[in-house]
Amino acid sequence: MSRVLITGATSGIGKQLAHDYAQQGWQVIACGRNEAALNELRDKHASITPLQFDLTDIDQTLAILSELPFTPTLWILNAGGCEYIDDGVMDAKLMARVMQINVLGLANTIEAIQPHLKSGHRVAIVGSIASELALPRAEAYGASKAAVGYLARSLRLDWARKGIDITCVFPGFVATPLTEKNTFEMPMMISVEHASQSIRKGLEKGVANFYFPARFTWIIRLLGMLPYGWQYRLARRFFAPKRTTS
Template sequence: MKTVLITGATSGIGLQLAKDYAESGWNVYACGRNESVLDELEAAHSTLQGVAFDITDLEASINALSSLEKTPDVWLLNAGDCEYIDDGRIDAPLFRRIFDINVIGLANTINACQSQFQSGQVIAIVGSIASEVALPRAEAYGSSKAAVSYLARTLQLDLKAKGVLVSVIYPGFVKTPLTDKNTFEMPMLVSTQRASREIREGIEKRKQHIYFPKTFTTILRLIGLLPYGWQNRITSKLVSRG
């Protein structure tokens, strides 16, 4: 029986992944801050164990993850948050909140887990297609996910010699409690069930990069090849401000 560890497992994509992996017969370490959700998951799935901690706290992350009973075959680092900037007015505390979770929280998790990395394992890191092209109001979120993408791609280089595969995941818009707060149109929005399937299939195929939905992410990747001025004109029309 294989084992997967999932951060951000109490909401959105992470919650769906935890359920789907457990229902597929995997041992699951479901990590998150919401202990009531973790308790519900444990009650519903005999092969799932909740691990409650805050990824922005390095000491708590090390205490929670440094002595797992089963070494995961897949480390699925999914925890993240999103807030938007209004009217181009930079909000430094907002930036700190987003970077503390999306970037420092990711680094804390890797710091806590890295002594257990072994040949044959997969480290799957959830980024965002927003890291590949500038989008309206995404100054904080997009730049944090650009940092996540860079961190993950450098890990691909550094861990390859150890036989550890690093897979970087680039979702488009996924219907979650986070995106439910959005007031703008979200092209080609997909369900958490679809996101979970795409991620699990990509990991199973040991893909280094997982993009979904294909049409939307391909369009944005192609836009990202254009001069910056052209990119700005196109994305401002593609993603309405609402």
């Protein structure tokens, strides 16, 4: 039987992945902080085992993940958070919160699962297309996801000799509780069902990096290949908030 561990499984993409993998007959370890949401998943699917912990707490993460009910062959590290910097006014505490979950929380999880990893296993790390292009208000979120992408690519080099594969996932806008808080236009947004299907297909193919939805992420990637001066002008024109006049 196929086995998978998913972090951030209490909402959004992670919750949909847990549901869909269970529907396909996989054994699923669903990880998250929200105990009620985890129990709801377990009640719907007998093949889901919930693990409740806060991955920003290194000691808790190491303790909980040191003993697993079974050893997955697929590990989807999906947990993350998002906050924005308004008007370019730096908020160091906000920056720390975003880095704590998106970067240090990821590092905590990787440290905790690495004793279980074996040749032939695949670790999927969920980044964001926001890491490919500097965008207004994304100083904290974009920087954290750029760090995630670099971490994944670097780790892939070191783990190759161990036979452990890493896939980095770059979603565009997905309709989740996180994006519900956004007050700006989100072009080509897709559903969590679409996101889950894309991720599961990409992981089944074993690709190293994949992006979805295709058209939107290609546009962002192409913009990200331009010289920084061009990127700056285009991002200001199409994404920056408009000036208001009194």
